[in-house]
Amino acid sequence: MTKNKRMTVILASALSLTTALAGCSTDAGSTGSGGTAAPDKEAKPTALNIMLELTLADPPGEDNPVKLEIEKRTNTKLNFSWVSSNNYGDKQNVTLASGDIPEMMLVLDPYHPQVLSMAKQGAFWDLTAQVKNYPNLSKFPEETWSGIAIDGKYYGIPRSRALIGGENIPLIRKDWLDQLGLKVPVTMDDMYNVMKAFTDKDPDGNGKKDTIGFTGFVAAEGMGQFDWVENTFNGSNGRWKAKDGQLLDTYTGKETRDALVWLNKAYAEGIISPDFPTLKNSQVRENITTNKAGMFADAMNPSWLLTGQMRKANPKADVMPLTYLEGPNGKYAPKNIGSYGMFVIPKSVPEAKVKQILQFMDYGASEEGWVLANYGLKDIHYTEKDGLKTTNEQAIKDKVNAYGWIFANLDKYQRGYQSGIPADFMDRNRTIIDERAKVAIPNPAIGLISDTATKVGKEYDKKIQDMKTKVIMGREPITAWDDFIAKLKTEPDYQKIVKEINEEYAKRVKK
Known part of the structure; x- marks a missing residue:
C-alpha cells in the first residue's frame, strides 16, 4: 500500500459510524462492552454548553x-462560548475562580496551579474509570492520556494531537543548501557551518550580504525557538533527563553550559538574529519568506505554508x-506529549450527563x-486527491477550522500537513515523521508535580532565562553562568524542586 493510500481518509468507510452514533441522549453505560450506543431518534437533543478557544477574528454563527x-x-444542541486566544488564559482563570463553569x-494547561488545586479538591469529574467504556477515546495513545494525568488520574478529556512533528526543531531553506552545494546538516558542527555559509555566501544570489543563518526568539521563561540547541547538547526533551532511575536537572549540567557557549559564538559572529530577545513569531516567519534568514525552529506545518508563499x-x-x-x-528529535490541554467537566454536571458528554467526545475521536470538525463537509469545504485534502474558500467562509478545537485531528501525520500541500512535499514530510519517530525523545517529567515549583518555579524560570540571554549576547561572561548555577545549587527552594520532581518520578517508575 502506498503512503498516500495510507493517508487517505475515505468518508464512505466511516459512514457506518453515523448509524452507530452515541446519540448523546442515551446512557453510555447501556453499551455494555463500551461500543458506541445507537441514537434514539425520538430523544430530545442533549444541550451542551462548551467553552472553547477561538483563533479567528469572529466566531462561527x-x-x-x-455545527449543524x-x-x-x-x-445535540451545542452552545459555544468562544473566547479569543489573545486572552483565553485570563478568561479561563476567571471562569474557574468564579465556580460558574x-x-x-477547555483548559490549556492541565498543570496550571489553579487547575491542579481544583482537581485535587474535587471540582472536576474524575474520568479515569470511565474512559475505557468509550472505544475511540480509549484508543488514544498512552502518551496522550499521561500528558493530562494528575496524580495518575484523568480529570479531563485530552485534546489529542500527533506525537511527532509538533515541537521545535529547525526547518531549513533546502534551496539555499542546493544553491551553495551544501549537504543537509546533521551534527551541531554541521549546523554552525551551514548557518555561517547562509550568512556569508549570498545564498539567495542577490549579490548582497544581507542574510543570516538562523532566526528565532526566546520567551521570558524559556529558550523558545532556541531550545533545540540545549536539547541536542543534552540529549533531552526539556529540562529533565532520565538517567539511572533519576531525573537530572540539565540546567545545572555541563551540556547546557556548552550550548550557551555555542550560541554566544553564533551571536558574536552574527549568524543568528541579533534581536532574538524581542522578535515575535510573525517576524521570524517573515525573515524566512523575505530571504533574510535560512533557518528557524517550529513545528513541521509551516514548512509548506511558507514554501507555498515563496x-x-x-x-x-x-x-x-x-x-x-x-x-x-546521540540523536535528538522531540516527541510531543500527545495532547494540547484538556476538557474538564465540573462536578456540578450530573453523572448521567457526564456519560452523554463522553459519548459526544467519543464521536469526535472517531475518524468521521x-x-x-477539522475539514468540514466533503466536496463543499474540501476536496480530496491522492490522499490529501484541500480546503477551499467555502471552508474559510464557514470558519471550519474553529471546530478543530473541540474534535482534535487524529492523523499521526497531522503536523506535516498544510492545506494545499503538494503530494511530493507531503510524502517527504511523512518520511521525516516516520524517521523522527524512531529516535524521538519524550519529556520524562510530563505530569510530575512539585508543590514548590507550583509556587516559585516560574520565578526561577525567568531568572534562569534572563541569565541565559545575557550570556548569549555577551552581556555576561560564561563564568557568570557558572557562578549563577553554583548559587542555585545552594538555594533551598530550588533544591526542593529537584527533590520533589524526583520523588514523583520514583513513584511513577515503581508502578
Missing part, C-alpha cells in the same frame, strides 16, 4: 453548516524540516468526527 452537521450526527471547558515569486523555494540532529549524547 449559530447556523454554521459544520455535528449536532445532527450526535443528537460550563458543562465542558513559490509565487520563486518556484525553487523549499523549506524543509530536519529529521533529527546529532549531539554529544475529527474529519468533520
Whole structure:
C-alpha cells in the first residue's frame, strides 16, 4: 500500500459510524462492552454548553453548516462560548475562580496551579474509570492520556494531537543548501557551518550580504525557538533527563553550559538574529519568506505554508524540516506529549450527563468526527486527491477550522500537513515523521508535580532565562553562568524542586 493510500481518509468507510452514533441522549453505560450506543431518534437533543478557544477574528454563527452537521450526527444542541486566544488564559482563570463553569471547558494547561488545586479538591469529574467504556477515546495513545494525568488520574478529556512533528526543531531553506552545494546538516558542527555559509555566501544570489543563518526568539521563561540547541547538547526533551532511575536537572549540567557557549559564538559572529530577545513569531516567519534568514525552529506545518508563499515569486523555494540532529549524547528529535490541554467537566454536571458528554467526545475521536470538525463537509469545504485534502474558500467562509478545537485531528501525520500541500512535499514530510519517530525523545517529567515549583518555579524560570540571554549576547561572561548555577545549587527552594520532581518520578517508575 502506498503512503498516500495510507493517508487517505475515505468518508464512505466511516459512514457506518453515523448509524452507530452515541446519540448523546442515551446512557453510555447501556453499551455494555463500551461500543458506541445507537441514537434514539425520538430523544430530545442533549444541550451542551462548551467553552472553547477561538483563533479567528469572529466566531462561527449559530447556523454554521459544520455545527449543524455535528449536532445532527450526535443528537445535540451545542452552545459555544468562544473566547479569543489573545486572552483565553485570563478568561479561563476567571471562569474557574468564579465556580460558574460550563458543562465542558477547555483548559490549556492541565498543570496550571489553579487547575491542579481544583482537581485535587474535587471540582472536576474524575474520568479515569470511565474512559475505557468509550472505544475511540480509549484508543488514544498512552502518551496522550499521561500528558493530562494528575496524580495518575484523568480529570479531563485530552485534546489529542500527533506525537511527532509538533515541537521545535529547525526547518531549513533546502534551496539555499542546493544553491551553495551544501549537504543537509546533521551534527551541531554541521549546523554552525551551514548557518555561517547562509550568512556569508549570498545564498539567495542577490549579490548582497544581507542574510543570516538562523532566526528565532526566546520567551521570558524559556529558550523558545532556541531550545533545540540545549536539547541536542543534552540529549533531552526539556529540562529533565532520565538517567539511572533519576531525573537530572540539565540546567545545572555541563551540556547546557556548552550550548550557551555555542550560541554566544553564533551571536558574536552574527549568524543568528541579533534581536532574538524581542522578535515575535510573525517576524521570524517573515525573515524566512523575505530571504533574510535560512533557518528557524517550529513545528513541521509551516514548512509548506511558507514554501507555498515563496513559490509565487520563486518556484525553487523549499523549506524543509530536519529529521533529527546529532549531539554529544546521540540523536535528538522531540516527541510531543500527545495532547494540547484538556476538557474538564465540573462536578456540578450530573453523572448521567457526564456519560452523554463522553459519548459526544467519543464521536469526535472517531475518524468521521475529527474529519468533520477539522475539514468540514466533503466536496463543499474540501476536496480530496491522492490522499490529501484541500480546503477551499467555502471552508474559510464557514470558519471550519474553529471546530478543530473541540474534535482534535487524529492523523499521526497531522503536523506535516498544510492545506494545499503538494503530494511530493507531503510524502517527504511523512518520511521525516516516520524517521523522527524512531529516535524521538519524550519529556520524562510530563505530569510530575512539585508543590514548590507550583509556587516559585516560574520565578526561577525567568531568572534562569534572563541569565541565559545575557550570556548569549555577551552581556555576561560564561563564568557568570557558572557562578549563577553554583548559587542555585545552594538555594533551598530550588533544591526542593529537584527533590520533589524526583520523588514523583520514583513513584511513577515503581508502578
